[in-house]
Amino acid sequence: MTATHSIPRTRTAEVYLDNNATTPVLPVAAAAAMQCMQQQFGNPSSSHATGIKAKATLEQARSLARQLIGAGKGRILFTSGATEGIQSSVVSAMLALREQHRGGPATLLLYGATEHKAVPESLKHWNSVLQLNATVVAIPVDENGQLNLAFIHQHAPAAGLICTMIANNETGITQPLAELESCIRQANPTVYWLVDCVQALGKMALSLAETTIDYAPFSGHKLYAPKGIGFLYVRPTAPYQPFITGGGQEGGLRSGTENLPGIAALGAVLTELQRTDGDVFQAEAMLWQYRAELLAALRYVFPELVLNSDKPFIVATTLNFSVPGFYSKDIMDLFDAAGIRISSGSACSSKVPSSFVLDAMGLAPWRSQGAIRLSFGPAMTPAECSLACNAISTLKAVVNRHCLVVTDATPTLEIHASGLLQLKHEDSCSYLLIDADSAKAIVIDPVPALLNRIVNIIQGRQLTLLALIDTHQHITEHSASKLLRQALHFEPVNCDSFGWPLATEQLTLGRYQLTRLSTPGHCSNAISILLQRQQQVLAVFVGDLILPGGIGRTDLADGSASQLQQSILQLAQQITADTLLLSSHDYGQRFATTLGLAQQESQLFAKLLAAEPVAQWQRELNAQTAALQQASHYYCGLVEVAPTDASRLIDKAEITALLVQQPALQVVDVREPHEQTAGPLAGYLPATIKVLELPLSKFCDALINQQLDPTRPLMLVCRSGNRSLLACKVLRRFGFNSVYNLSGGMAMLA
Structure with a gap:
């Protein structure tokens, strides 16, 4: 265990590389939402001038959406996001099947094995609620994430609904839409077809009217608009039953007063996306260049890195990789300490998380359990890419110093x-x-x-x-x-x-x-x-x-x-x-x-x-x-589980007061050494606070050597508050009475 931290109190700048989860709101979108709330706040259903202006904003955004996805005569209705679009499409298709007296185990509901969980969960839920009692079946994929067309061709004749996605949220893997459509329609010309297009908008050209896709949901917050806004494309001949009824908004297809600020913000994003002379959204060639630079930085830190998805099956903006010997959490903790936000894209579990997407692709367990998703958006700037590459590259010294990878560097015993x-x-x-x-x-x-x-x-x-x-x-x-x-x-x-x-x-x-x-x-x-x-x-x-x-x-x-x-x-x-x-x-x-x-x-x-x-x-x-x-x-x-806990949780605002009340308070950083080096806790606290670095892996050593005073109050801190709470429980169990846990951890200090 070291003494107090001597590194200058500088805070790591945040580098956000988790755009497939959500994106920051574009300044023009935020401005459009604010203007709408303050100046164009009318109800689009009102007939007076203020309402007419609001209606114009709404319809302008709808027109932009129609043009960008090539909707033709298809219907565009605004939703709260992709999940609502998926639900309402599934319900509409299933109600139509029920009216056709189609159901029972012989009727299949097919979905890609790597679909977002919103799709299979929606299928299972509404299949039960509507008592369709159809058989829900996953379409297998190969090691490249490509849907098994032979399986589709074999099972499509019995299918009432087929759900696929154009680009996967974890791997960025795309499906050959024309080939997929040909396979589906040759086997079953009338089957309903839902295609999740959430990760496609802004990354590839779309012409939905030229396809036989029946339903296509989109989400605003995956493309620089606020959360809580999205839209759904419905083919002119596809059945649609209102999921929400009431005042008859959206042509009676989706009642409830529209989220006009969200729609205005989405419209601003779509306007920028449509511009050919704009500098917000980058050309596809530039996105591939960003990907190459980010991959080079990752390989510099982790020479043995293995890509879980690659050309020619992907969009440029997603990097999914694993590193031998590392679990997802290991890399996430390291990157998060350095201010780099990435994700594992894995299902949560009390055991080691495993990516169901990579499992479905048949990849080795170590790749699934170690999968990391790095995703950037189509509006990334060259400066942002350079900042991200530099931040990643600086981690090479950290992983070498702490033996996360073996090098020829002279060891420094720590x-x-x-x-x-x-x-x-x-x-x-x-x-x-x-x-x-x-x-x-x-x-x-x-x-x-x-x-x-x-x-x-x-x-x-x-x-x-x-x-x-x-x-x-x-x-x-x-x-x-x-x-x-x-x-x-x-x-x-x-x-x-x-x-x-x-x-x-x-x-x-x-x-x-x-x-x-x-x-x-x-x-x-x-x-x-x-x-x-x-x-x-x-x-x-x-x-x-x-x-x-x-x-x-x-x-x-x-x-x-x-x-x-x-x-x-x-x-x-x-x-x-x-x-x-x-x-x-x-x-x-x-x-x-x-x-x-x-x-x-x-x-x-x-x-x-x-x-x-x-x-x-x-x-x-x-x-x-x-x-x-x-x-x-x-x-x-x-x-046998015994009830133990921290003395209490404290938040950021209470730290100063707690120090006044208990001047002997010792702040303990329980993260692992590589996290402490990548992002020192001292940079997030007042200069008067001294930080003791005691990783969880050294807790038993500290107990053996009596390196913590049971009579001294302790405030434990980690990245998210989970490990420090665990440490509080351990210390309370060993007789430490005054142990506090910083609620939310360093994430709340940033």
Whole structure:
């Protein structure tokens, strides 16, 4: 852990590269909305002069939309956005099918497997609500994201509605519209066809009237207009039932007073888009040039970068990539700390997020779990592109310095390269114990998903691996250690099956000594490793013997409840109630435990530690075992959740007052070191505030070395407020009473 931050308090400029999610509002659009609200505020349905002017603004925007998408005689109605357009189109098509007495399992509702979730969710919802009871089927795609035309040709005759998209929001992949149309219409001339055009406007020419597309939704906020405005194209012959009825606005197709400021702003954007002599929207050739420059900057930082979508299947404005050894969150945290806004485009999960789009394309899991979407808009300027490329390029020094990638650079041992490092993947934990003075390290319980990170740290810091040890071995081979040995070319001689050197009772690493203790129970081959300094036990690596909040399961082939109890009792004789216990799994996100905490949090553990006969707690253990066996995810033990939290949340405005009330308050940055380097917290706080950098991966090290004072008030900060809240819970659990969490994290300080 370092002392206070010494970097000057300068704040990183924001570089926004997430335009597929939303865009900033163009100045001319904002001005048009403001003028409309203040000077042209009339109701377009009113017959007086003020209303007539408002109506003119509305119809001018409609005319512009009609021209830009080549709508011909098709209907254009304003909506709140693409989701409403999708919903109303789906409902209209399904009502028409119901009137035609088409429904039931034999009728298909087809959609592209990589469609925006609004499409399949709408199909499923309204299919149920309207009791059409049709069969909803995903159209598969190939590795380039292209729809399977043979599948469409085979299934289209039975389809009542087909939904596709012209450009994908995650990958930028486009579909060959003419070829797709030919395939659909040859198989079924009358099937209703919805095409999501949200990501197409402003990036490619459209002539919808020349196609047989029935419905095409558009969204304003994806093209520099405000949120809450969009429009829908409806083919003249396509059925349409009003989704919202009432006053009869929009020719009776969409009731409710129109969002005139939003429409005026959208009209201003469409005006700029239509201009051939304008300087707002860039020519397609310039967009491809931007893409090449941004990709070059990314490859400079991540030489092993792999594109998940590429020419000739994409629009220029989307870069979707993965980097071997990185999950999406790793890169997002790094970029966000540097003020670069990107996205993963992945589905949220308590586990590692995975992109359903890339999964549908059949790409490798590491690419799906590591996918990053960088998207810029067609109004990007050369100066903005240059700023973005420079901001990305500066991260090369950060990733090299913190061994996120292996380089030939001379290593600089820092906070995370000394002492105990707890690396976590989902609910699994690996430990890396490093002695900076001798440049030696010991790895305990490596996890397959963390091997690349461990290799980068050891090779990047030029560390000598002293030992690679597992705390337990199930009947199946423990492959992670084998893979790590191969990756590091580490072939120790005269070691037992755990990786412990034979004829050696004690391992010495700098100031630390490690000894082992046989602790079977979770499985027959298990040890605990005692970490000592000056003959004092600081912590114990207990594998799955004891978990933060529970105990290891014993229902495996080589498990034993009685042995588990004896191992816990044996361990308890060698440590104190406050000795830190480090497990190989952390299902409750508690980082570590102690005998004292384990007794408080688990009645079952308390019975084991009290040496109660197995018969008195076997039933409770069996109930837990049954629950574990029914779980969809494999767990090595059952954890009982205890209620813990921060003292309270504080916001940005309260910081100064809190410092006056508690002058001893210590601000702690719990982000990882590469984030701290890329975007120092000190630049977002008053100069009088000193920041202590303590990444979550070093929390156990800090607890072991008593580097935080339980009596001193702490304010924890991270990027979004989530990790700092987790850290608050951990510290509260270990007796820290005054811990505050900055609500919203650094995002609210920016």
